[in-house]
Amino acid sequence: MKKADVVVIGGSAAGLVAGISCHRRYPEKHVLLIRKEEQVLVPCGIPYIFGTLGSPEKDLIPDALLSNNGIELVKDEVVDVDRAKKTVAVKGGQEVAYDKLILATGSSPIRLPIAGSDKRNVFVVSKEVAYLNDMLAAVNEAKDIVIIGGGFIGVEFADECKKGRDANVSIIEALPHCLQLALDTEFCVEAESILTERGVRLFTERRVEAILGDDQVSGVRLSSGEEIKADVVIMGVGAVPNVALANTIGLQTGTSRAVEVDNYMRTLSDPNIFACGDVAEKRSFFTGRCSAIMLASVATAEARIAGANAFRTCCRNLGEIGVWSTIVGERAFACA
Ligand SMILES: Cc1cc2nc3c(=O)[nH]c(=O)nc-3n(C[C@H](O)[C@H](O)[C@H](O)COP(=O)(O)OP(=O)(O)OC[C@H]3O[C@@H](n4cnc5c(N)ncnc54)[C@H](O)[C@@H]3O)c2cc1C
Missing domain, CATH: 3.50.50.60 (FAD/NAD(P)-binding domain)
Incomplete structure (x- = not known):
């Protein structure tokens, strides 16, 4: 059976950054990332495919970001996790053993x-x-x-x-x-x-x-x-968190139906499983209340924390601050 110190599920904003953060903090650890897609898009660039860019192929995240950071990539879908044995099973039939697991399965549009x-x-x-x-x-x-x-x-x-x-x-x-x-x-x-x-x-x-x-x-x-x-x-x-896998393996979800995590991005159900990005439950920095905001800026901040905390809790999530910006015509709009 294949083995990795850390398995990351999901290869978009959160999964990618969690993998890189983990590798940088623990260079001696083997990080393996599993994602469904052949190619991953820059999610925030998607609307620009329809005008400025002209094709999805001009909005891709290069896989070199993974290989340059020593992260092994497996293109497949994770269909199950055995939390007792600490293994994940992919659709293609392979099993991978992990020490720590980072769930970054994101969201799907409504x-x-x-x-x-x-x-x-x-x-x-x-x-x-x-x-x-x-x-x-x-x-x-x-x-x-x-x-x-x-x-x-x-x-x-x-x-x-x-x-x-x-x-x-x-x-x-x-x-x-x-x-x-x-x-x-x-x-x-x-x-x-x-x-x-x-x-x-x-x-x-x-x-x-x-x-x-x-x-x-x-x-x-x-x-x-x-x-x-x-x-x-x-x-x-809007979008809903992709919690099918989390539900299958019995991870607790919260008010926004995303996976419940503590301030270190550890799931409340399993100290060896972290969650970050759109699939993870969020709390507002200002009110401490549950928030359903889904942003790449928040996803990547959480991912840095999850990756850094994989083997030693050293970073704390104080809550999310939603930061938006866009351009309409020639005018930029932003708020936090
Ligand atoms: C059109 C659009 C524009 C946006 N613009 C902005 C913006 O300007 N600024 C901003 O901050 N945010 C923006 N967002 C939000 C941002 O894209 C998301 O918050 C961000 O993509 C979340 O990243 P994520 O990695 O958590 O999830 P996702 O991007 O949803 O990625 C999840 C990944 O997990 C994989 N996956 C899921 N299940 C499995 C499985 N079982 N096995 C293997 N792989 C799996 C998926 O295939 C995917 O690769 C935008 C979103 C959209 C759709």
Whole structure:
């Protein structure tokens, strides 16, 4: 059986940084990272694939980051963990023994359970290269693009979809303003006016009640009764932690249904298993209360702590501070 001192599950923002942090703190230890994907995207760059970058292949994290840091990479899916024997099993049949395990299985986008959400050309914001290539092909063909959700992801997608395309782009947002969960109203209004100047149509204080069409989407119906044409619908409405594996192996989850960890990023259920990134439960630095924020900046901060604490508790997580920034048109917006 293959053996490693540390096995990291997940190779995106959290897994990658946890592996590097662990290797730097304990260079004598063998770190092995297992991830499902052939190639990993820079998640924050995904909206820019649809305008500025032009393809998912221009938004990849090079695997050299792993090899340059002495981390062994296995491309496979972890399907089980035997906590008593301290082994992980991958889909390909192999087993790997570990001393410490770092769970960084991340999150998956939410597909709203509204009528018609399973129609062709209704997309969520996945982090997979093949899926995004299909989505890009559909966006390139589209005359009418509807984006559900006016948060950062929806706004970035709208702005990028307008670049170099003559398509009609609309954002449907349930709140009175786009970006309202993060920014004060005056900044939301400023961002909205830039979007409008760039030709993006905004439908705030409205929800999508149904996605219309036969096999393929042809439009959406709003709570106001309005119908908007759509060849492509993009849902940018948040994500849920990938806890299937954690649930299978009996790791305790918390209020936000993510894996419960202590201040050292150790899971509450098993001192040999750490969790970090979108899959780990978070507490606000300011209030100490549970927070459902999912950000790469937070994921990588937690990952540094998890990796450093693998064999000796030396770093403490004091809670998360959500830091956002984006560009709409030529104007940068940021807040913490
Ligand atoms: C479009 C978009 C834009 C964003 N923009 C920003 C931004 O500007 N700033 C910011 O701070 N954050 C941003 N975020 C959020 C940020 O991307 C996430 O917080 C970050 O990706 C979390 O990293 P993670 O490693 O925890 O999880 P993920 O990125 O979800 O990665 C999880 C990894 O685990 C792997 N995995 C899961 N299960 C298994 C298994 N059983 N076996 C093997 N591998 C497995 C997955 O395949 C994946 O590689 C954005 C997110 C999206 C979707």
